[in-house]
Amino acid sequence: MKTLSKISTLAAAATMSLAGLASAETIKIGVSYPTPTHAWAAGMNWHAEQAEKRLEALYPDVDLVLINSPDPSAQASALEDLVSVHGIDALVVLPFESEPLTDPVLNVKKSGALITVVDRGLSQPGIEDIYVAGNNPELGRVSAQYMKTRLESGDNIVVLRGIPTLIDNERFDAFMAEMEGSGVNILDHKHANWNRDDGFEVMQDFLSRFPDIDAVWAQDDDIAIGVVAALKQAGRDGDGMFVVGGAGMKETIKGIMDGNELVPVDVLYPPSMIATAMDVTVAAFKSNGPVAGRYILGATLITKENAASFYFPDSPF
Amino acid sequence: MTETAMTQTPKSRFQNFDFKTAGPAIALILLCIIGFLLNPAFLSEGNITNLLTRSAFIGIIAVGATFVITAGGIDLSVGSMAAVIAGVMIIVMNGAVDTFGTGVTTVLIGCGCSVILGIGAGFINGFLTTKGKIEAFIVTLGTMGIFRSLVTYFADGGTLSLNYDIRGVYRPVYYDSFAGLPIPVWVFIVVAICGWLLLNRTAFGRYCTAIGSNESVARYSAIQVDRIKTWTYVLQGLCVSLATIIYVPRLGSASSSTGVLWELEAIAAVIIGGTVLKGGYGRIGGTILGALILTTIGNILNFTDMISNYLNGTMQGLIIIVAVWLQRGDWGRKHKNN
Numbered sequence: 090m091k092t093l094s095k096i097s098t099l100a101a102a103a104t105m106s107l108a109g110l111a112s113a114e115t116i117k118i119g120v121s122y123p124t125p126t127h128a129w130a131a132g133m134n135w136h137a138e139q140a141e142k143r144l145e146a147l148y149p150d151v152d153l154v155l156i157n158s159p160d161p162s163a164q165a166s167a168l169e170d171l172v173s174v175h176g177i178d179a180l181v182v183l184p185f186e187s188e189p190l191t192d193p194v195l196n197v198k199k200s201g202a203l204i205t206v207v208d209r210g211l212s213q214p215g216i217e218d219i220y221v222a223g224n225n226p227e228l229g230r231v232s233a234q235y236m237k238t239r240l241e242s243g244d245n246i247v248v249l250r251g252i253p254t255l256i257d258n259e260r261f262d263a264f265m266a267e268m269e270g271s272g273v274n275i276l277d278h279k280h281a282n283w284n285r286d287d288g289f290e291v292m293q294d295f296l297s298r299f300p301d302i303d304a305v306w307a308q309d310d311d312i313a314i315g316v317v318a319a320l321k322q323a324g325r326d327g328d329g330m331f332v333v334g335g336a337g338m339k340e341t342i343k344g345i346m347d348g349n350e351l352v353p354v355d356v357l358y359p360p361s362m363i364a365t366a367m368d369v370t371v372a373a374f375k376s377n378g379p380v381a382g383r384y385i386l387g388a389t390l391i392t393k394e395n396a397a398s399f400y401f402p403d404s405p406f
Numbered sequence: 407m408t409e410t411a412m413t414q415t416p417k418s419r420f421q422n423f424d425f426k427t428a429g430p431a432i433a434l435i436l437l438c439i440i441g442f443l444l445n446p447a448f449l450s451e452g453n454i455t456n457l458l459t460r461s462a463f464i465g466i467i468a469v470g471a472t473f474v475i476t477a478g479g480i481d482l483s484v485g486s487m488a489a490v491i492a493g494v495m496i497i498v499m500n501g502a503v504d505t506f507g508t509g510v511t512t513v514l515i516g517c518g519c520s521v522i523l524g525i526g527a528g529f530i531n532g533f534l535t536t537k538g539k540i541e542a543f544i545v546t547l548g549t550m551g552i553f554r555s556l557v558t559y560f561a562d563g564g565t566l567s568l569n570y571d572i573r574g575v576y577r578p579v580y581y582d583s584f585a586g587l588p589i590p591v592w593v594f595i596v597v598a599i600c601g602w603l604l605l606n607r608t609a610f611g612r613y614c615t616a617i618g619s620n621e622s623v624a625r626y627s628a629i630q631v632d633r634i635k636t637w638t639y640v641l642q643g644l645c646v647s648l649a650t651i652i653y654v655p656r657l658g659s660a661s662s663s664t665g666v667l668w669e670l671e672a673i674a675a676v677i678i679g680g681t682v683l684k685g686g687y688g689r690i691g692g693t694i695l696g697a698l699i700l701t702t703i704g705n706i707l708n709f710t711d712m713i714s715n716y717l718n719g720t721m722q723g724l725i726i727i728v729a730v731w732l733q734r735g736d737w738g739r740k741h742k743n744n
Contacts, residue, residue, distance in 0.1 A: 126662050131563025277711050285657050294708035297453040405564030
């Protein structure tokens with residue numbers, strides 16, 4: 090009995106030191122995000138895979154482990170596995186939902202790993218070392234600024250919103266605040282749920298309801314596709330009418346490069362932010378400069394001039 | 407109970423029946439009046455055309471659902487089925503461009519593929535329900551998940567888009583009109599007439615009703631219950647494929663968000679129309695009114711800013727309940743007894 094326990098302690102010690110040896114040699118970084126079920130997330134998945142290939146080629150001692158999960162509890166289990174099975178040194182996580190994943194991420198932090206949170210914040214401050222996110226209010230503001238350059242006082246616009254969520258409210262409120270005092274009439278705003286079909290139907294109804302519309306803020310590229318179809322159906326796509334979407338879908342950006350007058354610009358809310366987060370996390374191990382902190386990406390206005398640098402023809406989004 | 411009471415007293419049956427028939431129509435007329443009062447543009451030609459065209463998808467699917475529900479079944483998979491059929495249609499048509507060019511042939515191949523898939527998917531639902539002896543709710547809940555994840559898989563999580571050149575050829579199927587009515591509306595009318603004839607003027611329709619009322623009695627009456635029930639699901643699949651054929655040219659794309667909740671809208675349209683959810687009584691005419699009512703609610707909510715956007719679901723829910731209450735409530739019968 091005694092010898093047996095001695096052997097097992099020895100074995101345990103050996104594995105521990107082996108694991109220690111392994112982690113001394115390679116830097117293991119877990120990347121966890123929701124399973125892509127819509128185009129934007131599929132784009133994120135694609136960019137994460139691209140970043141994995143690029144970073145592993147650049148640094149042979151860096152090993153990135155990509156895991157996607159279909160729901161919050163699966164993601165919580167995935168995080169546990171990343172610690173227990175892979176023994177990660179750092180975690181890049183886009184939480185499914187803030188509330189249920191705060192504790193699991195906190196547990197990963199307790200194991201000593203560096204934490205990078207992407208896009209959706211946790212419900213407790215101070216857990217993450219690095220935070221990378223797009224800028225929702227900025228998306229609304231930049232869209233409104235562009236609208237103001239094209240419109241005059243007395244012009245009419247309609248607004249199509251996303252799914253009623255905090256993200257949608259932040260974008261919408263910032264847009265309305267920026268438009269205030271411009272004299273442009275915002276005829277009405279309706280939710281089109283970031284969905285092409287809903288965008289089409291809501292726009293059809295706006296067109297029946299308002300005989301004079303000068304521009305549309307669709308907030309999102311999917312909605313914008315529905316809006317454009319409705320405008321063309323009603324034959325109201327001429328006369329300087331324009332639609333501003335958002336996100337950075339490759340088809341939209343291609344259109345901007347080709348000089349599409351109906352959708353002349355796009356406002357970036359890039360799925361590639363996961364790649365930024367992976368880069369910054371690797372830099373935490375490789376760079377001689379400090380990297381901890383909050384990285385809020387700009388909501389860049391994509392125009393014909395700069396579109397090429399945001400165009401990824403192989404990405405699903 | 408209601409049915410026996412109805413057959414016993416022919417005079418009151420007439421009055422009662424009349425109310426039941428008129429319920430959905432009254433609800434629709436009321437909605438139209440409200441819509442017109444909120445904004446006269448509601449009754450403009452453009453908006454009516456939009457409304458009818460939009461109703462066509464749910465309406466066509468709901469005609470199929472009327473048969474399934476009348477025969478005592480349920481199909482939860484129709485929305486996902488529409489999405490996966492749309493996805494495969496797009497893949498097939500894009501693939502056929504190389505061999506068959508961007509002409510009508512490619513579009514016909516896509517449509518043929520849609521019909522085959524619809525019938526096949528419907529048959530699987532029906533076969534598993536009857537021969538597999540699994541409840542329809544579970545079978546179609548399962549296929550709902552399978553179809554939905556398949557379209558996500560085919561689209562690699564993103565969106566499948568139809569080749570731009572085929573879109574030009576296919577586009578008229580949704581956007582063009584014939585004799586003043588858009589083509590989807592014509593398809594809807596033809597499907598509705600065929601459905602009405604099938605349910606009310608053929609042995610198949612009577613068998614569906616009989617099976618829905620009492621499956622055991624139907625079986626003892628030498629009705630081939632399994633075969634008839636399977637046929638209702640095949641019919642449902644065919645309706646889904648027709649709806650998809652007119653849906654794809656609208657935006658030329660399919661993704662995992664295509665057709666989400668169509669199954670509930672179709673079932674709601676059927677029930678609003680007066681068909682009994684537990685089976686045994688079906689009305690095609692009511693189903694069509696039900697589909698129109700559902701689309702009209704959404705349309706009216708877009709025509710006003712009086713109601714907070716966040717309360718759209720509340721309004722829809724209330725109107726659906728009131729529309730069904732109009733025909734089920736006791737108030738019609740009390741009147742009769744006096």
